[in-house]
Amino acid sequence: MTKEEPLVSMKGISIEFPGVKALDNVDLRLFPGEVHALMGENGAGKSTMIKALTGVYKINAGTITVNGQNRIFNGTADAQNAGIATVYQEVNLCTNLSVGENVMLGHEVRGHLGINWRKTHEAAKTYLAQMGLTDLDPHTPLNEISIAMQQLVAIARAMVIDAKVLILDEPTSSLDANEVQDLFQIMRKVRDRGIAILFVSHFLDQVYEIADRMTILRNGKFVEETMVKDMPRDVLITKMIGKNADELSLIGTKSRKETPQAATDRPLASVRGFGRKGSIYPFDMDLFKGKIMGLAGLLGSGRTEIGRLLFGADKPDKGTYTFDGKKISIDSPATALKNRIAYSTENRRDEGIIGDLTVRENIILALQATRGMFRPIPRKEADRIVDKYIKELNVRPADPDRLIKNLSGGNQQKVLLARWLATDPELLILDEPTRGIDIGAKAEIQQTVLDLAAQGMSVVFISSELDEVVRLSDQITVLKDRHKIDLMDNDDTVSQQTIVEDIANTSVSGQSQGKEER
Amino acid sequence: MSKPAKQQSEDEDPSFLRRIFGNQLIWSVVAFLALILVCTLVDHSFLSLSYNPRTGGLAGPLITMIQESARYLMIATGMTLVISTSGIDLSVGSVMAVAGAAAMQMLINGVNVWMAILISLAVGLVLGCINGALVSILGLQPFITTLIMMLAGRGLAKVITNGQNADASGVAGSGPLRWMANGFILGIPANFVIAVIIVCLVGLLMRKTAAGMMIESVGINQEASRMTGIKPRRILFLVYAISGLLAAVAGLFATASVMRVDVVKTGQDLEMYAILAVVIGGTSLLGGKFSLLGSAFGAVIIAMIRKTIITLGIDSAATPAFFAVVVIIICVMQAPKVHNAVAEFKRRRAMRQSAEVVA
Structure with missing residues (x-):
């Protein structure tokens, strides 16, 4: 897999906001058929990096190459046209529409008299079945299914638009253990179809379970890109926290704490x-x-x-x-x-x-x-x-x-x-x-x-x-x-x-x- | 700590006028001067002032202009506060008619003139409070609420006068009210002086208490304002009440000049003038930061445009078009995009010149 050319290659990305350098010369490579974890503490620049890749933010320096072509994203539409799909933490689907309508939005099956809703829902069902969601009725209103299911629907939608890159930003933060396993199963299916997945999660266990490769960011800077299996957990944590470990560990150590107030105190x-x-x-x-x-x-x-x-x-x-x-x-x-x-x-x-x-x-x-x-x-x-x-x-x-x-x-x-x-x-x-x-x-x-x-x-x-x-x-x-x-x-x-x-x-x-x- | 920052902002716009009127208002000043210039070219006596010993005041085209501007000053001030909360008050013209009708009918019915003024103001305040209650307590949309009040107000004015255009010109003892509209203080029209004093009082109320900041805060972000402990409902109620009261003052000015109320025409279309004055003054219709000085200037410009129309003898059918063109020009000149484009042009020219110097 590693011999392949990267599907997406971001080189030397820098983004500045007034007063803050959010990203400073960061590289990121996504390979087809791989789950790539973007690691870093809050504020390390993960979400900024994602927003650069999805066209939400314009980059101040650096290049983005997708499928060998140099791309400049002036907006989210540009990124979507390049085949980059995103599933955010809080899902961005239309809750007032049905599951099928959400999956097929913009790609409805058309007949002589406009949209053929029956066939559209059938097509949606096929896509959902590919994800293993055979039980989900495409006519169900989206707001009647759980957030976890909604995320799976969003992934199915990414398949419909024929995405080459799927970005999952904290997809597991509000899921329970079983739901996480369902999600991972689908992620593996998607990965095996040759799609590059960018995965962001705070949960180390999940990263070690699902990811093949990782890029570590700290304070808006690139630290390292490595295969997950070559990176021991303690080393990863040190690299993520970096020299700030000292700074943060000084704040609030447990020894400082006295015994909690006695129950008799008012x-x-x-x-x-x-x-x-x-x-x-x-x-x-x-x-x-x-x-x-x-x-x-x-x-x-x-x-x-x-x-x-x-x-x-x-x-x-x-x-x-x-x-x-x-x-x-x-x-x-x-x-x-x-x-x-x-x-x-x-x-x-x-x-x-x-x-x-x-x-x-x-x-x-x-x-x-x-x-x-x-x-x-x-x-x-x-x-x-x-x-x-x-x-x-x-x-x-x-x-x-x-x-x-x-x-x-x-x-x-x-x-x-x-x-x-x-x-x-x-x-x-x-x-x-x-x-x-x-x-x-x-x-x-x-x-x-x-x-x-x-x-x-x-x-x-x-x-x-x-x-x-x-x-x-x-x-x-x-x-x-x-x-x-x-x-x-x-x-x-x-x-x-x-x-x-x-x-x-x-x-x-x-x-x-x-x-x-x- | 604030000192270096202040110096910096002064360095950024060194022009004296700009410091006084703010960046936007400078174009209103330019437009105002341009209109005066046009009028003077057509009517060479436009700027002439004479003393009329009979009335004890100055006379001349500019004097009638500021006399007319008094009513616009009132409704524009109220409108500014309402718009700052990201609302709108379409009922000010109708409230003028109701308040004027109340005053005239009271005089005809033999009520003491001071009592009539008081009742008229109270009527305006009550109508404003009704607007405020509907918007703040029931959460109705300002546009709909005040549109209904605009329609209902005309009906109410007719009810007060039994459908007549109440004429109190023959009523004895109405002197104070006549003086309010047509009299002079130190040679300057009394209604203009009163209007300026009221604008200053409202300005002091807004800026010397926290009312102005809270109104702006609610206009920018109502939910965040609520979270700071501000009570947005009270603020909304307050601005509509003030707008109603000031509209009543405007109604008195408008009717007292002829001592007659026209239930259809008094205050007609004036809500639009008020909104235009606010926009010219640089307060965004989206709410937020407001400038009473700007709106006051906008009100005077509205009066000046109307005076220009009369001076130029523009056909009455074409007056709305002329009005629109002038307002549009002012708004375009004030638009931030135009400002940026001009600044960019200047910067490029300066760069070219410095390049030439080097060459």
């Missing part, structure tokens, strides 16, 4: 039987001053839903909320902020930043809202607050008059953190505060979280990266399928592995529903 916030239909099953939670509560679970497990409920972004329909000894009823973010509860959203773009306002305005907005419209923060006070947080959180560029939309993701995140810190919260809920930001900013934010807890703030830390949760948290709440399934004191017995096993081995419908639903 929690700062405490909820009982708290829940909301369709979002999270009723759960209990106690949050203590100076402690970090990590929420661990897969995408869609209810992590974010808990954060939103504690902040009043969604209204709970069950349960009680006690804060600082008083029963409170949080029905909106405004009341939460009055009670000195702050929540930093995972959806930075849609629910976080106010893009066309300046850094200064974005920082003082929440504090201003708690004071009311007609009690403006005096200019001097605002400047003091803004300057303080720009310095403390190291926001770059340190220009309060710049529009926040022109900052890099990591710096936007710091500005949002500043916004919530300016309200002087007692309870701070951070939802994915380090997602999609560069490793330097990530380390800074992690350190800030620890400092805040040391100063007595109660923090809820939500992250899809288990290692982050394990390093920072005092206690970890484990979630699965919208249920709280466990609460762990984060001592030496707890590791990423124990949490993963906990999630894998706990059956939700059996025990916890009976235990927690009242």
